[in-house]
Amino acid sequence: MSRLLIETSTPLCLLQDAGRFGVRHLGVTQGGALDWVSMSWANWLLGNSLDAAVVEVTLGGLTLIAQQECVLALAGADLGATLDGQPLAPWRSFAMGPDQRLQFTRPLSGARAYLAAPGGFDAPKVLGSCASVLREELGGLDGLGKPLAKGQQLGYSSQSQRVREMPGGLVPDLVANQPLDVVLGAQIGDFSGQSLFDAFNAPWTLDTRADRMGIRLLGPTLSYLGKPMISEGIPLGAIQVPPDGQPIVLLNDRQTIGGYPRLGALTPLALARLAQCLPGAVVRLSPVVQETACQEHRRFLERFAV
Amino acid sequence: MKVRIEVVAIDCLMVRLFDAIDEANMPWMLAAGQRLRAGFGDALIDLVPSYTTLMVHYDLLRLTPGAARECIVRALKDLQPDAGGMGRCHEIPVWYDRSVGPELALLAQRSGESIEQVIDRHSGREYQVFALGFAPGFAFMGLVDEQLAAPRLDTPRKRVAAGSVGIAERQTAAYPAVSPGGWNLIGRTPSKLFDRQRDGYSLLQPGDRVRFVPVSHDEFISLGGDDTPLEGQE
Incomplete structure (x- = not known):
């Protein structure tokens, strides 16, 4: 030991x-x-x-x-x-x-x-x-x-198993300003057209109000036109929009259910990158469909099989 | 009841069965939960039921989105409400007192009744557990007598004692552990609502029935209750 x-x-x-x-x-x-x-x-x-x-x-x-x-x-x-x-x-x-x-x-x-x-x-x-x-x-x-x-x-308590070096070229670039992929879904159809345009075209600034439950994004106000919601399960990475119109990305320590409308959810790869951003950082969101995101995720995991 | 399946994340699908909160949903929700657990088997990571929905979180390395959808459709084909009834019945002791339930007087004032009548109304009916959430073992129950319905506090308390029993709109709940909270507090239970040593961990499960039983201060203490007044805990 x-x-x-x-x-x-x-x-x-x-x-x-x-x-x-x-x-x-x-x-x-x-x-x-x-x-x-x-x-x-x-x-x-x-x-x-x-x-x-x-x-x-x-x-x-x-x-x-x-x-x-x-x-x-x-x-x-x-x-x-x-x-x-x-x-x-x-x-x-x-x-x-x-x-x-x-x-x-x-x-x-x-x-x-x-x-x-x-x-x-x-x-x-x-x-x-x-x-x-x-x-x-x-x-x-x-x-x-x-x-x-x-x-x-x-x-x-274990002995070191098999100490390895990072495979060439696979060190993630934490400062790359790649857009964060959002799997479209949940209540996305109930936001205004302008809000959908803004969500995926505007720069979003990470607020200082950020912890392991969620990170607030500052940018254009998003408006939800749907009915009030009944609380439902919240997936990891969900982008929820409370009444003030400023989205919150929900992270690992989020509550299990909630009643704010959501645009969808960040992919796990996007969440890993977001986790390395400090307050004040500017990010962009990019829409992706579930099937494509899944394929990309599976491909990424092959890196660990080296 | 109509099954709708919505994408909510890379590896989560929302199964929507109803559009309104209703006690009559529960036998359907329980049956759907059992069918989905059986249908997904080891490929299920988590199933998060709420009032009208069940969120299926599955292993995306084992199922494509299409296969997960098909699995849901297959599992819920010809769904019948759970005939086995409504889960277990619980009697939860509550010491209703202004020192631990500061909104007792407010609710009495709102309904134009005495504190005793408020206690009678709250303890006089059986509630159903609709959903667990907010915190481990926190059970949203209803429906509370309309006379007692009250909005959440404008400013949530930073610290609510464990066991605090509260009302928000037409729902009632007990806080399993110390936490922030905005519900109208009317009493405190000595019951342990979440216990990592207990089989199943949470005393209350969706579909369970709950009746609150008023107890005296002495009984509350002998059952292990902590009578520290709320103000003294800041």
Whole structure:
């Protein structure tokens, strides 16, 4: 077993995995890593299953001190990580010796970094997952959803399986300004024509009102012309439009049901990219039909089969 | 009842059965849920039922959108309402008191009745669980006596105590855990509504029947209730 002492942390440093499934009918949120692509690569670099428990570091502020020899992997945002003061670039595995210090300082590129350990970090599975959801008191190191805290220890029990390097050309470009694909659906037919035009042509600015439940987009006011809705299930990535006309992209920790009309939902690949955007970033939305999005998603997953 | 299937995400389809909230929907909704679970089997990731809809979240690596649609159509062919009835019946003890239910007086004032009458009206009928949502184990129940219907608070409370029983419009619910909340609070239950040790986790499930039973302060405490007044918990 190898352990890492947490010297500093923030409320945005969380143990995550792919999320909690099979319990949403009870009102339990999905949870899980916001940038699942980076989580998957971090695990892939160590030969883990792609959904093994990782640490999601948002913006920085995490400092870990190795207690024993460790092998870890880092993917996702460049949060100015250093190993004993020396810069440590993401998208690679690395070794740490006893008393070496890993520090995440500030976001240089992207917003969320993912740290993986051989076999995944040790944590109790609560309702099938260790995804941390504070408001539901589920997941995390303590099983009660709390973020990582100073003084706690992160550990892992497996030997490193098969340490690998990123395949050439497959490092995601987190700053690429590619439009975010939206699977058209839900109540999209009940928005005004102008709103549909605006939704897919206007630039949208990420508001500071953003957390793991949702990210508000600022831009033209969208108007829904349909009837008031009865609450219904909300899928991951749903773009809901409350009465003020400013859309909200609903993320992993969203409520399970809700009654605001929706344009459809971002694809998982678009969500992974959105998760790396900071408030103030400008994004564009691009319409895609379900079948095409599915094919693209399946093709993308082949990358991990390398 | 007419089955409509709508795209809502890359791997989710919405199955819409009704257009209005009605207690008569429930036997159909329960039957549809069972059929969909059986029909999708391991390819089902989550099934999220609500008042009039069931959202099917399936594994997109195992089913194409077309195959998922066909699976829904097949599963719901010749659907019959669940004859097995309406789920379990629960009696949920509630200590109705102004210290833990600050809107008791407001509801009494709105209906022009005494607090005792408000309590009688709330505890005097059987409610149906329409849907779970908002938080783990939070059950939306109805329909509340029209005399008690009241809009949500203009400004939601930042902190509502676990077990708080409230009313919003013609629905009632109990908060399983501490959370923000905008419902009109009228009392508190000592019952544990969501318990990760319990089989099925949530005390209440869609289709269940619930009757609230008024209990005294002593009974509330002996059942494990926490009588900390709401104001004292800020």
